[in-house]
Amino acid sequence: MTDLRAVLASALADPGRVTDGDSERDLHASDLTFHRPQRPDAVVYPLSTAEVARVLEIADARGIPVTPFGAGSSLEGHVIPTLGGISLDLTRMNRILELDAAGLSAVVQAGVLRSALDAAAGAHGLMFPVDPGADATIGGMAATNAAGTTTIRYGKTRASVLALEAVLPGGRVIRTGTRAPKSSAGYDLTGLLVGSEGTLAVITEVTVRLHGIPEHAVALRVAFPDVGAACRTAAALVAAGSGVTRLELVDAWTVAALNAHLGSRYPEVPCLFVEAAGTRTAVEGDLELVAAVAAAEGAVEIVHERDAGARARLWEARHAVAYAVSATAPGKGHRTTDVCVPVPELPAAVAVARATLDRLDLQGGILGHAGDGNLHVSVMVDPDDAAEVARSDELVGLLVEDALARGGTCTGEHGIGAGKIAWLEREHPDLLPLYRGIKALFDPHGIMNPGKVLRAAGDGR
Amino acid sequence: MTDLRAVLASALADPGRVTDGDSERDLHASDLTFHRPQRPDAVVYPLSTAEVARVLEIADARGIPVTPFGAGSSLEGHVIPTLGGISLDLTRMNRILELDAAGLSAVVQAGVLRSALDAAAGAHGLMFPVDPGADATIGGMAATNAAGTTTIRYGKTRASVLALEAVLPGGRVIRTGTRAPKSSAGYDLTGLLVGSEGTLAVITEVTVRLHGIPEHAVALRVAFPDVGAACRTAAALVAAGSGVTRLELVDAWTVAALNAHLGSRYPEVPCLFVEAAGTRTAVEGDLELVAAVAAAEGAVEIVHERDAGARARLWEARHAVAYAVSATAPGKGHRTTDVCVPVPELPAAVAVARATLDRLDLQGGILGHAGDGNLHVSVMVDPDDAAEVARSDELVGLLVEDALARGGTCTGEHGIGAGKIAWLEREHPDLLPLYRGIKALFDPHGIMNPGKVLRAAGDGR
Structure with a gap:
């Protein structure tokens, strides 16, 4: 690939911003998940739109795949250069x-x-x-x-x-x-x-x-006797038009994983992490509403986090879930799947997810953006254990089929990437010709992130 | 066109839902504005998706233009069948x-x-x-x-x-x-x-x-010494993250037209019509915020409309603006143009609009969705007075150029239709190949509402 490197180097003001060294290629071979790594042939770090344009001119003329790379934090293999080629790392365009x-x-x-x-x-x-x-x-x-x-x-x-x-x-x-x-x-x-x-x-x-920035914000941790009660509380708050800014479901397994990872002592029952933000009067009104609805659903504990530090700790705990889940099975890869259903369907979808985890003998947590009907199931998978990967594939398939049957979608937010192409085809078979037409309009030679969203040309899977 | 009518009639369960009678064609020849009417060759009233599909199969095979028709309330000629063909009236699909x-x-x-x-x-x-x-x-x-x-x-x-x-x-x-x-x-x-x-x-x-439906709502009419103060109040309310649901600018000329049309006695100065809605506590918080911001901008009057009837009357007055403007020049056609700018640019854009109306000797009102930076200028135009039409064209052109210079757009919400094609081309020349490619992907024979958004094939204007 020396030829490719040389040609690309000529496109940038500083040839040092093109590399085909192993360590850089390794750093651009994977995302945060179990998806199989694939190294690019070269990594390019443009500093300007003009440099990106020159790289895309070269790549298009030669039919070289280009996979854009940012923080590398996507979850369905988006940044993995499935067919090799160029990893276009945009992190130095940071002004x-x-x-x-x-x-x-x-x-x-x-x-x-x-x-x-x-x-x-x-x-x-x-x-x-x-x-x-x-x-x-x-x-x-x-x-x-x-x-x-x-x-x-x-x-x-x-x-x-x-x-x-x-x-x-x-x-x-x-x-x-x-x-x-x-x-x-x-x-x-x-x-x-x-x-x-x-x-x-x-x-x-x-x-x-x-x-x-809202003038005032309060976070709440509300503990429930079961996930259904937590989901119904979220649904009722959305229906009431409450102005809450966050409505996060964390199930008991996940709370336990958080406690183990963070040394926290949250009660290991299903919780909603809620945030109300706005004017002081609006927040107080929303807090009253949350308390009333949660009580009606049998909430067992409501803890207010009124100071900024405690609020931040609660959201850091929520964001630590991925690390906490990973810590339950060191050495394995993280697979988080994401489906979305109409909000009233969420309790049943969560119940199906838990039953399916149990039946497939997979350890995992269920969390959700409960106000959006968006459900994530996080499991740890050994990419080299074909049987375990197959069981996680089965889990994903059953969750997607269940979501579709409820009027939902195969992904609420994680996207299709490389991981959900078959499920996109299942969900919208009638739209595939239009998707392919749009792809061909923008990218007639198929160089842009091939093998994501749509199958790469010639991929007959 | 007897042949067309017969073929279309065969596509519907009831042939009576296809007509080429003059009165029906006249009813589907125009929108609410000064845009020149053009009659379709036939009007079709489908009752089902299957009937729409059969009509589109026939039209596509024969290259017959199809213009969808709903309430006919668009403002840039969208529903006018510029090249004749079928007006597809969907109003009977009303379940x-x-x-x-x-x-x-x-x-x-x-x-x-x-x-x-x-x-x-x-x-x-x-x-x-x-x-x-x-x-x-x-x-x-x-x-x-x-x-x-x-x-x-x-x-x-x-x-x-x-x-x-x-x-x-x-x-x-x-x-x-x-x-x-x-x-x-x-x-x-x-x-x-x-x-x-x-x-x-x-x-x-x-x-x-x-x-x-929010549990509580209050409408306010706030009168200002000048439009700039009204716009700045709106901008400050948006920046403060207030939860107001409506923030409408109505200028003095327009208030006068409303008074003449409705017999109301609103003070004939620039006003904001505001609505706050939500929980009772949230609304009271927003009302305090509106009062404080408006006072700081020198508001001369703040009237609260707390009961549902008075609130409804205020919004009926706002929605009556089109009729009130029309009533200022019976027999002429209504031309409302619509640009949108970053919110802080609105006071200057409004000032340019008023100065341009005056210079071009056009009578008209300025109103705006002030919280969105969206500005409408309504004038009455005699479609048969070429000089007046030309001056209204000049008005639109100057308003669009001014909006673009401020980082804005040639239309915030009324769309392109037939009336703004040249301005879309001015605003996004680099996107025209993609627009045309998308059009060709969905509609390769160019039958769908030709002459709207994009020039019809062969139209070399």
Whole structure:
């Protein structure tokens, strides 16, 4: 691949930003999960949109696969260069280009971390509200339409993206959207590129919507006698139009894993982690509502975390779940699957998930963005144990079929990546010709992240 | 066109639902505005998705244009069959197929009026929140991504659409999305079809998100010494993250037109019409915030409308603006143009709009969804007075150029239709090849609403 490296090096101002060394290739071979690593042939670190364009011109002319790489925190193999080629690491394009505090927007390069954007916004009393847990890049979050604990209030990443700059295969640069809060000008290409998982174009700049930091916030940990009661409480709070910002289900197995990992002493029963935020009066109103609904569902404990430190610890615990689950089976790989159902279906979907884990003899936790009907099941899998992988495949299949039967979807937020292609085909067989047509329109030579969302050409699986 | 009528009649269960009579064709020749009428060759009233599919199969095979028609309340000529052909009137597909109160969703046929959906939802304490003013059909609102007074809180129609059934040219039926509150399964075809203005497919069913009716709501009319103060108040309320549901700017000229039309006695100065809704405590908090911000901007009067009747009258007055403006020049046509800018740019954009109206000797009102930076300028135009039409064209052009210079867009919510094609080309020249590619993917023979969003084939304007 010396030839490829040399050609790519000629496209960048500094040839040192192209490498085919083993360690760099290893670092760009996997995501955080059990998905099998695959090394790229070369790793490229562009500093500018112009450099991305030159790389895509070269790659398109030669038919070399290009897989964009941000923080590497996706969960369905999105960043694994399945067919080799170039891993396009955008993390050095990490400048906040503009922060318009009065206009509640910011323009950032794709590689800016959400923590960096949030810190810059915070200096103006503002925040970027989408919280997928991981400290992802804004470009990666746009590419995967990331969501998470605050989606119930602020929507997924798509709701926070006003405009994009992206580079098409071949190197043409396009700009979608504007800085206005809304637009009806033309087909919604911003929305189409958001969530396209790097298969249509490389997102190089993102114009995001910012929000004021609420003046007041309180977190609650509410313990329930069973997961059904926790789910019903969440459903009732959504139906009541409460302004809560987070409504997180954590089941007893997961609480136990957290206690073991963090040394905490949360009661090992199903919990909702809730946050209310807004004006002081609005928060107090929401807290009363949460207390009333939870009591009606037989909540056994309600703990308020009113100071910022205690609140932060509760959300750090929630975000530590992935590590806590991993710590239950050192050496194995983490497989988190993600389905989404109508909110009233969540209690039954959770019950099916627990029964299926038990039947398949898999150890795992169930958590959910309960206000969104979004359910995650986390298990540990040894990628070299074919039987265990097969049982985890069976788990995923049964969860997806159950979600579809309930009117839901095979993924609420983790996306398709390499891991859910067959399930996308199962869910939307009638849409596959349109998906393929859109892919061919943007990427006629099929160089963009091949083998993600859609099967790669020639992959007859 | 007897042949066309006979062929279409064979596609429907009742041949009486195809007509080429003059009166029906006249009723489907125009929208509510100054845009020049054009009659279809035939009007078809399908009752089912299967009938729509048969019509699209016939039309596609013969290259006959198809223009979907709902309430006919769009403002940029969307429903005018520019090249003749079939006006596909979906208003008889007006059944609410399912209302899942616990799941906060409903499945409706495209011709259901938003008032009908809202009434059905209201029986369960729920509402469909998007309010464009007109009593549009849900299919039309989805096709145009309608927005309006409540967008600041609930988003545009796209945010309320979970899933679609649509018929492609040729007659193939597709289903996008699911009933789950969120999904990351595949490219966002739901979002792409929403706002595609009938140029890609015919939307036949819409699965919408419903919301709880807030327990308490208060409307405010706040009078200001000048429009700048009104706009700055709106901007400050948005920045503060207030939970207000409506933030409407009405300028002095428009208040005067309302008074003349309704016999009301509102002070003829720039006003914000505001609504706060939520729990009682949240509303009181927001009202305090509005009062404080407005006072700091020199508000001269704040009137609270606390009972439901008075609140309704205030919003009826807001929605009567189009009629009030029309009443200022009987016999002329109404031209409302719509641009959107970053919220802090709104005061200057409004000032430019007023100065441009004056300079061009046009009588008109300025109103805006001030919380969204969305500005409408309404003027009366005699379609047969070429000079007046030219001056209104000049007005639109200057407003769009000004909005683009401020980082905004040529349309915040009214869409492109036939009226803004040149401005879409001005705003997004780099995206035209992708727009055309998407059009060709869905509609290879160009039968769907030709001459809207994109120029019709062979139109070399």
